[in-house]
Every structure is written in C-alpha cells, then in structure tokens.
Amino acid sequence: MMAVEPITSAVRPETARPAQGAAPDPAGRGTGKVFFLTVLAAASVIFLYPFVWLVVASLKPRDRTFSDPFLPWPVPFRPENYVAVWDAAPMLTWLVNTVVVGVAAALAVTLSSAFVAFGFAYFRFPGRGIIFGSVLATMMLPAAVTLVPTFLIWNAAGLTGTQVPLWAGNLFGSAFYIFLLRQFLLGVPRYVFEAARVDGASYFDLFWRIALPLSRPALIIAFIFELKASWFDLMKPLIYLQDPALYTLPRGLKAVVDQFYQGGDPKWEIVLAASVVTTLPLIVIFFLGQRYFVQGIATTGRR
Amino acid sequence: MKRTAGEKSAAGGAAGGKTVTGKAAGEGGGRAGRVGRLRPETRWAYVFLLPWLIGLVLFQAGPMLASLVLSFTDYDLIGAPEFAGTANYARMMEDPKVARAIGNTVLYTLLHVPLAIILALALALVLNRITGRAAGVFRTIFYLPSMTPYVAVGVLFLFLLNGQAGVVNAFLGLFGIEGPQWTTDPDWILMGIVLMSLWNLGSTTIILFAALRNVPRELTEAAMIDGAGPWQRFRAVTLPMISSALFFVVIINTISSLQMFDQVYTMFFGNQIAQQSYGDAALFYVIYLFQQAFQFLHMGYASALAWVLFIVIAIITLIQVRVGNRMVYYEAEEHAG
Numbered sequence: 001m002m003a004v005e006p007i008t009s010a011v012r013p014e015t016a017r018p019a020q021g022a023a024p025d026p027a028g029r030g031t032g033k034v035f036f037l038t039v040l041a042a043a044s045v046i047f048l049y050p051f052v053w054l055v056v057a058s059l060k061p062r063d064r065t066f067s068d069p070f071l072p073w074p075v076p077f078r079p080e081n082y083v084a085v086w087d088a089a090p091m092l093t094w095l096v097n098t099v100v101v102g103v104a105a106a107l108a109v110t111l112s113s114a115f116v117a118f119g120f121a122y123f124r125f126p127g128r129g130i131i132f133g134s135v136l137a138t139m140m141l142p143a144a145v146t147l148v149p150t151f152l153i154w155n156a157a158g159l160t161g162t163q164v165p166l167w168a169g170n171l172f173g174s175a176f177y178i179f180l181l182r183q184f185l186l187g188v189p190r191y192v193f194e195a196a197r198v199d200g201a202s203y204f205d206l207f208w209r210i211a212l213p214l215s216r217p218a219l220i221i222a223f224i225f226e227l228k229a230s231w232f233d234l235m236k237p238l239i240y241l242q243d244p245a246l247y248t249l250p251r252g253l254k255a256v257v258d259q260f261y262q263g264g265d266p267k268w269e270i271v272l273a274a275s276v277v278t279t280l281p282l283i284v285i286f287f288l289g290q291r292y293f294v295q296g297i298a299t300t301g302r303r
Numbered sequence: 304m305k306r307t308a309g310e311k312s313a314a315g316g317a318a319g320g321k322t323v324t325g326k327a328a329g330e331g332g333g334r335a336g337r338v339g340r341l342r343p344e345t346r347w348a349y350v351f352l353l354p355w356l357i358g359l360v361l362f363q364a365g366p367m368l369a370s371l372v373l374s375f376t377d378y379d380l381i382g383a384p385e386f387a388g389t390a391n392y393a394r395m396m397e398d399p400k401v402a403r404a405i406g407n408t409v410l411y412t413l414l415h416v417p418l419a420i421i422l423a424l425a426l427a428l429v430l431n432r433i434t435g436r437a438a439g440v441f442r443t444i445f446y447l448p449s450m451t452p453y454v455a456v457g458v459l460f461l462f463l464l465n466g467q468a469g470v471v472n473a474f475l476g477l478f479g480i481e482g483p484q485w486t487t488d489p490d491w492i493l494m495g496i497v498l499m500s501l502w503n504l505g506s507t508t509i510i511l512f513a514a515l516r517n518v519p520r521e522l523t524e525a526a527m528i529d530g531a532g533p534w535q536r537f538r539a540v541t542l543p544m545i546s547s548a549l550f551f552v553v554i555i556n557t558i559s560s561l562q563m564f565d566q567v568y569t570m571f572f573g574n575q576i577a578q579q580s581y582g583d584a585a586l587f588y589v590i591y592l593f594q595q596a597f598q599f600l601h602m603g604y605a606s607a608l609a610w611v612l613f614i615v616i617a618i619i620t621l622i623q624v625r626v627g628n629r630m631v632y633y634e635a636e637e638h639a640g
C-alpha cells in the first residue's frame with residue numbers, strides 16, 4: 001500500500017473540487033492578467049502549430065510539402081490527397097480494425113476491473129490487504145518485463161497472427177482501473193448495498209444493479225482511457241500481426257511511413273494524410289469526453 | 304484457488320499491504336483447515352476477485368517468473384530453451400549496443416524529465432493565475448498533443464525536424480540560426496527526440512495544475528500579509544503544498560522515459576534505409592530489447608535485458624517510497640475499513 005502513496009495523494013477526490021485556490025494577485029490584477037494571458041496564448045501557438053502544419057501540408061501537392069512553412073492554409077489546395085490515401089493504403093480496414101479492437105479492449109477492461117473493484121470495495125475477507133497489495137504492485141511492473149513470456153503464451157495458444165492478443169489480456173482487469181473504481185465505490189454509503197441485501201438482492205445484483213450504475217463516471221473514464229491506450233498501441237500490433245489486413249491504424253501508419261517517407265519514390269502527402277486520419281478520430285473523442293479525461297488524469301495520473 | 308492465494312502472499316507481501324497483514328501474517332498454520340469452511344461472504348468475495356487472480360498468475364506474476372527463468376537460457380523459439388547460466392547477463396556487460404542504448408536512454412531521461420517538469424510547472428502556475436473559462440480552454444489546448452498517437456507524433460516530427468526544410472529550422476532561420484540536421488546527424492538525433500518529447504506536456508501540466516488548485520488560499524494570503532514576496536510564497540508555501548504531486552510526476556515521467564519506444568521506433572527503426580544511416584544514435588533500451596526478442600528471436604537475452612530494466616524501475620519505485628515518505632508533505636489518508 002505504501003508503494004502508491006504519491007498516487008493516492010494525487011488521486012484525492014478534492015482535485016475535482018471547484019476552482020478555489022486560484023488566487024489572483026490582488027496587487028497586480030489588471031496588467032498581471034494581460035501578461036499571463038499573453039504567455040498562455042504564445043504557448044498555445046507552440047502547442048497547436050504542429051497540428052496546423054500537419055493538416056495544411058496534407059492538403060498540398062507533394063512538391064510543396066515543405067514550402068511556406070508558416071502559411072496557415074494550403075497553397076495550392078489539393079484535397080485529392082485524401083482520396084489518394086485510401087487507395088495507397090487500406091486505411092478504412094485499419095480504421096475499422098482499430099475501432100473493433102479498441103472497443104473490445106475498453107469494454108473488457110472496464111467490466112472486469114469493475115467486477116474486481118466491487119469485490120475489493122464491498123467484501124471484507126482474509127487476505128484482502130495482500131491481494132490488493134498485488135494490484136498496486138503490478139502498477140509498477142513495466143510492460144517490457146512480461147513482453148517475451150506473454151508472447152510465448154499467445155504463441156502456445158496459437159493466437160499469434162490474430163487480433164486476440166491485442167485485447168484479451170484485458171479480460172482480467174487492470175490495476176489502474178481497479179484502483180480507480182475501488183476508490184469510487186468506497187465513496188458509496190454502505191447502507192445502499194445493505195438495504196438491497198435485505199430486500200433479497202444477490203451479490204451479482206449488487207454489482208450489476210447498484211455498483212455499476214453508480215460508478216458510471218469512473219467507468220467512462222476507464223473506457224475512454226483504455227480506448228485511447230489501444231488506439232496508441234504500436235508494440236503489440238508489431239509483435240502479433242503480420243497480415244496488413246489485420247493492422248490497426250498505428251501499425252498501418254508505421255507501414256505507410258516506412259514505405260513512403262524515404263526511398264526512391266517518397267509520397268509525403270500520403271504519409272501526412274494518413275497521419276491525420278489516424279489522429280482525427282481521437283481528437284473528436286477527446287472533445288466529446290473532455291471532462292472525463294481531465295478528471296481521469298487528475299485522479300489516476302495516467303497519461 | 305488455494306494455490307493462487309498462497310502465491311499471492313509471497314508476491315504481495317513484498318509490496319507491503321499494511322492494512323490487513325496483521326490478520327494474514329499469523330495464520331500460516333490455520334489456513335488449511337479454514338478454507339473448507341469459509342464464510343459464504345468470503346467465498347463470494349473470491350468469486351469477484353477471480354478474474355484478477357487468474358490474470359495475475361497468467362499475465363503478471365507467471366510471466367515475470369518465466370522471464371527470470373528464460374533469462375538464464377538460450378531460447379530461439381525453435382528448439383527447447385537451453386540452460387546458459389549467467390551467460391546472457393555476462394553478454395550484456397560486453398555488448399557495446401547495450402552500453403549505447405543505456406547511454407541514450409539515461410541521457411534522454413536526464414534531459415526530458417527536468418525540462419518537461421519545469422515547463423509544465425511554469426504553464427500550470429500561469430494557468431493558476433487566470434480564472435474561469437479561459438483556464439479550461441488553455442488546459443484543453445495543452446492536452447491536445449497528448450491525444451495524438453505516438454506513431455503520428457513520430458511521423459509529424461520527422462517532417463517538423465527535417466534538417467533542410469522543416470518548420471523548426473525554418474523558425475530558427477528567422478533569427479539567423481542555421482539549425483542542425485535533427486533527424487540525420489547522429490550528434491543531434493537525441494536532442495531532436497527531447498524536443499519532440501516536450502510537445503507532450505499535457506498530463507503533467509494537468510496534474511500539477513490540479514495540485515496548485517488544492518493549495519488553500521488562506522495560506523498564500525497569510526504569507527502575503529506577513530510580507531512574503533512572490534518567490535518566497537512559491538518556495539515556502541506553494542512548493543511544499545504541491546510536493547507530492549511534483550514527486551509523483553517526476554517518478555512517472557522517469558519511468559516512462561526509461562521505456563521510450565513508440566515515437567523513436569517510428570522515426571528511426573523498422574525501415575532498412577533508416578536503420579543503416581543513423582547508426583545507433585537513436586537506439587533506446589526498450590527498442591534494443593524489442594529487436595533482440597522479435598527480430599533476432601533471442602528470447603533468453605531479451606529476458607535478461609527485461610529483468611535488468613525491471614530491477615532498475617523497482618529501485619526507482621523503492622526510492623519513491625523511501626524518499627517520498629520522508630520529504631513529501633502528505634495529508635492524512637485513510638481508506639480501508
């Protein structure tokens with residue numbers, strides 16, 4: 001338990017408390033605020049410009065990719081790149097694969113983690129501290145350590161070359177989400193559960209009818225974080241997938257950049273358009289679920 | 304189930320669950336007799352824990368031990384693993400590529416972590432000085448790069464850092480500076496990677512910003528009334544109050560820097576031309592591990608590399624517990640019932 005104290009303290013629910021410590025310096029309010037806004041605006045330009053450049057360059061013909069690096073619109077305008085990219089690579093297949101694998105991974109981890117978290121939050125039983133200790137301990141376990149044996153397991157199961165290893169490991173819960181969901185469920189007053197017990201509800205009812213609906217915000221956080229993680233994942237597709245028809249977008253984009261960035265016949269506009277196609281859906285998801293992301297980072301410290 | 308519970312106490316004991324250990328510690332003898340007549344509620348608890356326990360054995364503890372065993376063997380997937388003693392570890396000591404990979408990874412970590420945290424703290428401090436909607440909008444903007452898949456980040460910076468015509472050098476050119484060949488000059492590749500890494504400050508900024516918002520206003524105001532200037536208030540009030548969050552971001556940034564893979568692999572590996580022309584200037588530790596395991600099928604050697612990484616990260620975590628408990632200010636925190 002000690003091992004995670006910094007996490008737990010970053011986690012405290014108060015982080016979600018309304019802005020209150022934001023103490024503007026009463027002395028220099030007017031000029032100070034203008035100065036701070038200017039600094040933030042300058043920083044925003046630095047953070048946003050790479051996106052602007054990416055989109056603009058993806059809409060230009062190949063021989064103009066690097067021209068006018070500070071012009072924030074494409075000259076000449078060549079939207080046909082976005083038609084060409086679907087022909088140059090099976091982007092649509094990859095997009096569908098990414099969504100399917102991502103949803104499977106996110107659903108699996110959300111439900112199994114909630115199931116386990118309910119076990120930790122509701123029951124008191126011998127060994128609970130030690131087993132919960134094992135949850136915390138695996139948070140520190142770098143994925144690289146288990147890379148080889150995990151591959152050997154999937155290999156022995158005959159599932160390398162399929163998408164199963166990309167999500168099935170999530171069926172057993174994941175430490176971060178178990179931790180998050182347990183914290184959340186500990187905040188539910190116990191009498192809510194006890195009352196249902198008295199009314200004859202089974203433990204599965206408690207989980208399915210009470211714990212799950214009540215932990216909706218935490219479930220959404222777990223779901224979108226795992227969806228994002230799956231959408232980012234390059235290493236597992238590199239290890240497990242050989243057939244390009246099974247690739248996810250990151251693996252596909254890696255193949256596109258390997259083929260078209262260098263070599264005899266570079267097609268930069270294809271590489272750039274493929275990058276936009278890979279990134280855009282996540283940005284949309286981010287705007288839809290923004291408050292969950294911010295809450296999730298502040299509470300779990302996950303990136 | 305009995306077996307898994309037993310393995311658990313070995314693994315979990317080290318991690319130190321202090322909540323219920325009192326009960327669990329003294330019961331070594333009594334356990335066997337008790338399992339038969341567990342209270343129904345306990346049995347149900349283990350039903351809910353079952354997925355975790357299976358996963359722990361199958362995908363965490365089991366593979367960890369397996370990779371320890373494999374690290375003492377030669378194994379190429381085709382034959383059976385052959386016992387090799389400590390040969391893999393001895394080989395690591397002499398492998399110039401390991402030395403290069405460690406050097407690159409450590410140098411990257413030493414540059415990335417302080418720079419990222421200073422910049423993120425600066426952004427968070429400025430964010431904390433403005434109020435209302437604007438802060439939320441800026442926070443969103445700063446987080447957007449973190450929503451970009453690492454492969455796309457790698458691709459994007461391959462273009463931005465292009466030595467001849469990239470945006471970064473075009474920008475430097477405005478000030479009459481001739482920028483280096485970030486993606487092809489072995490002396491500059493690592494600096495280019497650090498630069499790329501600083502685009503991703505979003506989550507560090509959000510964590511620090513959340514911590515700053517929790518600093519009680521009365522404290523800074525009291526310090527101000529006592530005549531403390533801005534720097535003194537920051538040193539004496541703000542910094543101690545956010546020390547746990549600060550410490551936390553140092554640790555997670557360090558651990559993730561040591562495992563850098565995606566962006567760099569995208570930019571410099573997996574493609575014959577790239578791999579030949581840049582030498583080992585971009586060779587990171589996990590990239591080398593990956594190559595050994597899945598390109599050369601040196602499963603034993605890769606496992607040895609993995610265990611060394613694990614021990615390093617375990618030590619860092621231990622330092623986190625030790626130093627963190629001593630130096631960091633925590634409020635009382637108690638959950639277990």
